[in-house]
Amino acid sequence: MTAVEADETGSVAVVGCGTLGASWAALFLAHGFDVAAYDTAPGFEEGLRASVAHHLGQLAELGPVAAGRLTVHAAIADAVSGAVFVQENAPETEAVKRAVLADLDALAAPGVIVASSTSAMLRSRIVADCATPERIVVAHPFHPPHLVPLVEIVAGNAAIAERAAAFYARLGRRPVVLLKEMPGHIANRLASALYREAVNLVAENVASVADIDAALCNGPGLRWAAMGPHMTYHLGGGAGGIRRYLDHLGPSQVRRWESLGTPDLTEAVKDAIVAGIAEEAAGRTLPELEARRDRALIDILKARTEVAGR
Amino acid sequence: MTAVEADETGSVAVVGCGTLGASWAALFLAHGFDVAAYDTAPGFEEGLRASVAHHLGQLAELGPVAAGRLTVHAAIADAVSGAVFVQENAPETEAVKRAVLADLDALAAPGVIVASSTSAMLRSRIVADCATPERIVVAHPFHPPHLVPLVEIVAGNAAIAERAAAFYARLGRRPVVLLKEMPGHIANRLASALYREAVNLVAENVASVADIDAALCNGPGLRWAAMGPHMTYHLGGGAGGIRRYLDHLGPSQVRRWESLGTPDLTEAVKDAIVAGIAEEAAGRTLPELEARRDRALIDILKARTEVAGR
Numbered sequence A, B: 001m002t003a004v005e006a007d008e009t010g011s012v013a014v015v016g017c018g019t020l021g022a023s024w025a026a027l028f029l030a031h032g033f034d035v036a037a038y039d040t041a042p043g044f045e046e047g048l049r050a051s052v053a054h055h056l057g058q059l060a061e062l063g064p065v066a067a068g069r070l071t072v073h074a075a076i077a078d079a080v081s082g083a084v085f086v087q088e089n090a091p092e093t094e095a096v097k098r099a100v101l102a103d104l105d106a107l108a109a110p111g112v113i114v115a116s117s118t119s120a121m122l123r124s125r126i127v128a129d130c131a132t133p134e135r136i137v138v139a140h141p142f143h144p145p146h147l148v149p150l151v152e153i154v155a156g157n158a159a160i161a162e163r164a165a166a167f168y169a170r171l172g173r174r175p176v177v178l179l180k181e182m183p184g185h186i187a188n189r190l191a192s193a194l195y196r197e198a199v200n201l202v203a204e205n206v207a208s209v210a211d212i213d214a215a216l217c218n219g220p221g222l223r224w225a226a227m228g229p230h231m232t233y234h235l236g237g238g239a240g241g242i243r244r245y246l247d248h249l250g251p252s253q254v255r256r257w258e259s260l261g262t263p264d265l266t267e268a269v270k271d272a273i274v275a276g277i278a279e280e281a282a283g284r285t286l287p288e289l290e291a292r293r294d295r296a297l298i299d300i301l302k303a304r305t306e307v308a309g310r
Helices: A019-030 A044-062 A076-080 A094-107 A158-170 A187-203 A209-217 A220-224 A229-234 A238-259 A267-281 A286-303 B019-030 B044-062 B076-080 B094-107 B158-170 B187-203 B209-217 B220-224 B229-234 B238-259 B267-281 B286-303
Strands: A011-015 A034-038 A070-073 A083-088 A113-116 A136-141 A150-154 A174-177 B011-015 B034-038 B070-073 B083-088 B113-116 B136-141 B150-154 B174-177
Touching (some): A011 A019, A011 A076, A011 A094, A019 A034, A019 A044, A019 A083, A034 A044, A034 A076, A044 A286, A070 A076, A076 A083, A076 A094, A094 A136, A113 A158, A150 B209, A158 A174, A187 A267, A187 B209, A187 B220, A187 B229, A187 B238, A209 A220, A209 B187, A209 B229, A220 A229, A220 B220, A229 B187, A229 B209, A229 B286, A238 B187, A238 B267, A267 B238, A286 B286, B011 B019, B011 B076, B011 B094, B019 B044, B019 B136, B034 B044, B034 B076, B044 B070, B044 B286, B070 B076, B094 B113, B136 B158, B158 B174, B187 B209, B187 B267, B209 B220, B209 B267, B229 B238
Parallel strands (some): A011 A083, A034 A070, B011 B083, B083 B113, B113 B136, B150 B174
Antiparallel strands (some): A136 A150
């Protein structure tokens, strides 16, 4: 068995079958791949199968769902042998990642891409113990990956990046290739930058947590489901587009940057956020909120057809 | 004529009838208000009527549209006399805003709220020349306001804030009340914080402009159309919710804050953004991109029904 090619299917090894692994597994199965699952947790099969069935039901709302076969393995070697692609979702601890990736590199067939879902770690660090690090990529999804299309790819060279991107594009994902590695990749850096100010607005008591959340999802967040920030300002510059925006409104953007907060995440600020979320949740449990988020995501994904800038 | 009450309609004065005023006018008309329009530009009526007709067509896709009557006035006093609410959209220059708001305060019937659409200015500054500043509020929409629900309200007291919020809620908007004024209010501060890092990623050549945009609108932007940042992390904390998120992942959030860029908007960075947008736009003109943005917004708004946290 060798690396996955353009129209080939086969078995994808999913190594680490928590929330993230289950979501990946459903996505692979829905696109006709078999999934060979491995996790260190005893008895993980039951929870995995339940989650996968749930996710496949959601995916069926978005389009035809193929029927890959899910097998569960007690030995990592059994999951990886024969795999045409490996998706690793081990805990976000550098030592664990390094060890797991070194194992996977030793076990996977030559040329097979081993993709780490890491959100927080740099590729250069986690491949340090691998014999053939060039086939190890970061392929970071956004939760839940069976619904949210983004996959951020960091690879050792452009050819591997392109092969990994082609694989995820076949799964209906939107791969984005980083030209160099950065802590938090792209999307979580953007999210963290925004969150710092969202925390600052709580710390400064500018509005309730619920109103800060509402300001995003009824304002810029709504637009950002359709297009990114640069394109948004291209349309904010009038007939002169982004050039006019940057020349004319760039200085006010820079002044606003200078006015942004740099809050400390103190216990008092954390308490205010926790109390604000309790108010915003208004008694809805986490599973209820999660179901509503997924419902909204599915509806928005169905609605998004041809969107500017994508 | 006195201030607008819960179920009353009447005439809303729209003062300043550029892009923003036309969008507001369509929203008011669609909800059964008459609109009395005023602008200093000679012959503004033709463009205003064309834009309003276009926007009403879009609003008809989202629900039943009432038929308020649009009248156009050559004198500001004629537009404002008899108005039950005034929406001011004059140019974003402090001297202009101060003068226009002072005029409107002198002309509007007692108790009528005069709302400024200002995005960049503080309420305390622009009401400085008004005789009865307490009835002047900031009511900042997000473009285009006939589609995007957010209205950010800054008022001199809670009772006026509540009256203004009730008015916009009747129009299907989501009013958010600031407890104190801040440059950029809430949403543009969040957007600017994110944009600073989006510019930094261009300056650092981490990815193309198109890929940075794609990373947002296929990742966090998609989720933020459904819920705000605090609620997003509440669902990112597992069974422990936001408390566990902040205690467990707060430190990595803080480390990421420390790694964010503080780019200079140099000519070279601006050139890179302009070139990147040209590549992303791929020949599509601004009107084409704008039509696609509005198409996406309408489809997403139709899809969003009952969403967590709103």
